[in-house]
Structure formats: C-alpha cells, structure tokens
Amino acid sequence: MKKYIAPFLTLLMSLYLLASCGKQPPATTSTADVSGVPTASAAQTTVDTKILKEADEKMLNTYTVIAVNPEAPFTDANGNSVSDVSVNTAGADALIHFLLTKEALDMAGAYGVAEYGDALFYVKDDAPVYTGKIPKATDDTKVIRLSTTTSVNDSGLLDDLLTAFEKEYGYTVEVQSAGTGKAIAAAKYGNADLILVHSKSQEETFVKDGFARVVDGFDAERVSFIYNYFVLCGPSTDPAGVASAETVLDAFAAIANGKYPFISRGDGSGTHTKELSLWPEALAITEEAESFSSYSDWYISANAGMGACLVMAEEKEGYILTDKATFLTFIANNGVM
Numbered sequence: 001m002k003k004y005i006a007p008f009l010t011l012l013m014s015l016y017l018l019a020s021c022g023k024q025p026p027a028t029t030s031t032a033d034v035s036g037v038p039t040a041s042a043a044q045t046t047v048d049t050k051i052l053k054e055a056d057e058k059m060l061n062t063y064t065v066i067a068v069n070p071e072a073p074f075t076d077a078n079g080n081s082v083s084d085v086s087v088n089t090a091g092a093d094a095l096i097h098f099l100l101t102k103e104a105l106d107m108a109g110a111y112g113v114a115e116y117g118d119a120l121f122y123v124k125d126d127a128p129v130y131t132g133k134i135p136k137a138t139d140d141t142k143v144i145r146l147s148t149t150t151s152v153n154d155s156g157l158l159d160d161l162l163t164a165f166e167k168e169y170g171y172t173v174e175v176q177s178a179g180t181g182k183a184i185a186a187a188k189y190g191n192a193d194l195i196l197v198h199s200k201s202q203e204e205t206f207v208k209d210g211f212a213r214v215v216d217g218f219d220a221e222r223v224s225f226i227y228n229y230f231v232l233c234g235p236s237t238d239p240a241g242v243a244s245a246e247t248v249l250d251a252f253a254a255i256a257n258g259k260y261p262f263i264s265r266g267d268g269s270g271t272h273t274k275e276l277s278l279w280p281e282a283l284a285i286t287e288e289a290e291s292f293s294s295y296s297d298w299y300i301s302a303n304a305g306m307g308a309c310l311v312m313a314e315e316k317e318g319y320i321l322t323d324k325a326t327f328l329t330f331i332a333n334n335g336v337m
Contacts, residue, residue, distance in 0.1 A: 047335040049314045051327065053232040056248040058278065061270070061323055062124070062227040063152060063198045065099055066206065067092045069213040074190040085190030089213075090135070091144035091171060092193040096215050098165045099196075100130040100225060107164065108226050111157045112325070116332060120155055120228060120325035127225040130217055137170035144173045147184070147192035149270055150305050153177040154337070155325035158196075179269025179305070187211060198323075199270035230274055231327055233310075234260075234319035242319065252278045259298040261318030263309050266301030275321045307337025 053059075070087035098104055105123045112120035135141075152158045153175060162173045176186055180197040184206050187195050197203060203222050206212055212221035232251055234242055240260045245251035255262055256279065265272035268287060279285045285292050285299070292299045300318070302309050306326045313320040314335055322330075330337055 047314060047331055048236050048317070049233050049310065049320070049330075049335075050236050050238075051231045051324070052234050052238055052242040052319075053245065053248050053251050054229055054324065056229075058248055059230040059232070059274070060227060061198055061230050061274070062200070062224050063121075063149075063196060064200075064203055064222045064224040065096050065194060065196045066203060066212045066221055066223070067096060067194050067215045068187050068192055069211055072188070072190075072211040073209070074188065076189060082190055087190075088141055088144055088193045090141040091137070093215050094134050094137075094141070094169060094171065095144055095146065095165060095173065096194060096223065097130045097132065097134050097217065098169070099161065100128055100223065101134075102129055102131075104161055104164070105129065105225065107161060108157060111160060112155070112328065116328045118328065120328060121152075121157060121226045122228060123226055124224060128218060128223065132217060134169060137172075142170065142172055144171055145176070145191065145193045146173050146196060147176045147178075147186040147194075148196040149180045149183055149198055150177050150307075151198070151271075151323040151326050152196060154305075154307060155329050157325070179265065179267045179272065181268025181272075197270060199273045201273065202270070228324050230271065230321055231324045232319065232321055233313065233327060235317040237317075240319065248278060249280075253280050255319050256280060256283055256295075256298075259295075261313075261316050262299050263313045263316065263318050263320045264299065264301045265306065265309055266303045267305070269306075271306060271321060271323060278321070311335065311337055 067089070068087050070089055074082040074085045076082055105127060108121050109119065109123045112118060148158065158175065166172060176183065176192065178186070180199040180202055183195055183197050184202055186192050188211055207221045214221050232242060232248060234240070240251070240254040240258050242251040242254060245254055264275055276285060276287065289301070292301065302312060306322055307330065309320060310322060310327065310330045
C-alpha cells in the first residue's frame with residue numbers, strides 16, 4: 001500500500017498547481033509609480049499636514065534677482081575687509097537677462113501645473129521683459145555663481161530654468177542654496193555674482209549698503225519678476241481654528257493664545273522674516289532667542305531649511321508657515337524632503 005502513497009500525493013499536488021495557475025492574484029492599490037516613487041495622490045492620503053490659510057494679502061511672496069556690485073565693500077565672516085573679490089558681471093547680466101525673457105517667464109508661470117495641478121509661481125503683471133541679445137559664454141565668463149533661496153531651488157523651478165539657459169548659451173551656473181539671509185550673506189562675502197531671494201527688507205538693505213548694481217536694460221537694482229504666496233499649514237484637526245480665522249493675523253494670534261506647537265525656520269530666511277511680521281506685537285517675537293524663550297513650550301525655533309521644518313511639523317502635528325511651492329513638493333514626495 002505504501003508504494004502507492006507517494007505517486008498519489010504527487011498527483012494531488014499536480015492537480016492543485018494546475019488549478020492555481022488559472023487564478024489571478026487579488027487586485028492591489030499601488031501607492032507608487034513604476035519608478036517606486038510615491039505618487040501625489042498617495043502622498044495626499046498619508047501626509048496629515050494641510051494648507052489651512054492662503055492667499056491673504058499679507059502672505060504675498062515676491063522673488064527678486066539682484067546683480068552684485070564688483071566694487072562693493074566685501075567682508076569675510078568676521079567683518080574684516082576683503083579686497084581680492086572677482087565678480088563675473090557679464091555672466092550675471094546674461095543670466096538676469098535670460099530670466100526676464102518671455103521664454104523664461106513662460107516657463108516659470110507654467111511650472112508645476114502638469115505635475116501638481118496648480119501653478120507654483122506666478123509672473124508679476126509688471127515684470128520687465130528683456131528682448132535684447134544675450135551673449136554666449138566665453139572662457140572668462142562661463143562660470144556664474146548664483147546665491148539663492150531654498151524655495152526656487154527645492155521646488156525644481158531653478159533647475160528647469162538653468163538647464164535651458166546653460167544649454168542655449170553655454171554657461172555653467174554654480175548654485176548655492178540657503179535661506180535668504182544666508183544667501184545674501186554669501187554675496188556680501190564676495191561668493192556670488194548675483195542673488196535670487198525673497199525678502200524685501202533684506203534686499204533693500206543689501207542695495208542701501210552698496211552691494212548691488214543696476215543691470216543694463218532695467219531701472220533699479222532690485223528686479224522682481226515672479227511671486228507666489230506663503231501658506232499657513234497645520235494638522236488636519238486644526239485645533240487652533242486657523243482655517244476659519246478671518247485673517248492670517250487672527251490665525252497666528254489663535255495659535256499663540258492656544259499655545260499650539262509652531263515650527264519656525266529660525267534661520268533669517270525670507271520665510272522666517274515673513275513669519276516674524278505676522279505674530280501679535282504683544283508677543284515681541286524677534287530673531288533673538290531670548291525674545292521667545294518663555295514660549296519654548298510651543299514655539300520651536302528649528303534653525304533649519306524649509307524641507308526639514310515641514311517634516312518636523314508633520315511629526316509634531318504643529319503649525320508652520322511655508323512657501324506654497326515647497327509645500328506642494330513636500331506633498332508630492334509623500335512627506336520626504
């Protein structure tokens with residue numbers, strides 16, 4: 001009898017496998033595309049941080065390009081005068097002129113619509129449009145040093161613009177990306193040919209102190225050309241009632257009154273500067289650590305970039321002010337920056 005058991009079991013196994021071959025595996029819902037990167041729709045179901053307040057006039061976020069003056073009073077980080085700075089004025093002019101061409105402005109205005117379903121940047125109605133000739137790079141002008149804020153870089157817009165510029169004119173743009181305060185500081189140290197930033201007060205000081213120059217074809221040192229809005233974000237539960245606040249100032253007051261967690265850039269960036277202007281004056285919150293030391297139970301000064309701060313806000317279920325472009329990128333990346 002035993003000699004028939006093994007063949008019998010083999011037959012049963014064969015029949016089972018044949019039956020299984022015709023069955024399809026259960027359908028699954030993928031949260032990633034073929035590259036393994038989470039899709040925007042998947043990210044929106046897993047990231048809890050939401051835009052709660054936007055498009056308030058006090059949240060306007062304007063980007064400005066400024067050429068560095070080669071005769072500026074450059075210093076090192078310790079404030080000592082530096083005299084051997086070389087500024088690529090021709091290269092800076094070429095890049096600024098390109099950024100103000102209709103080609104570049106159209107690219108900026110359309111950026112993000114296809115991927116995010118919303119424009120990440122808008123072209124200012126009064127943005128100047130450059131129609132002159134842009135020279136090709138030479139051995140002496142080829143390398144351009146651009147010091148810029150994180151939002152235009154992290155959003156991907158800058159990469160698109162510079163790829164087109166470099167391909168068409170032969171330049172190589174070296175990008176230093178940091179908060180506006182640090183981006184401007186780099187130029188003051190003589191480490192940039194131009195800056196692209198978004199903090200009007202800091203830009204005006206940069207001009208006033210003699211670090212800027214007027215580029216041919218424009219009327220002033222500061223050339224503002226694109227904008228978007230800062231957005232106030234927080235957990236979907238919105239315990240402070242930010243979404244229903246009448247204005248962004250009311251929303252910030254509600255966060256402070258309820259002592260709800262708030263993540264501040266704390267790094268002197270354009271976003272940080274804007275945030276400081278939105279708190280109730282009575283709180284007297286400034287860049288100085290002692291000004292918010294008594295609020296440490298809810299006000300968290302991170303001294304970090306926008307991406308890192310968004311991750312922190314998500315983890316702590318806190319509120320945060322961010323530029324919309326970086327936030328939409330954060331969502332599309334499923335909360336990973």
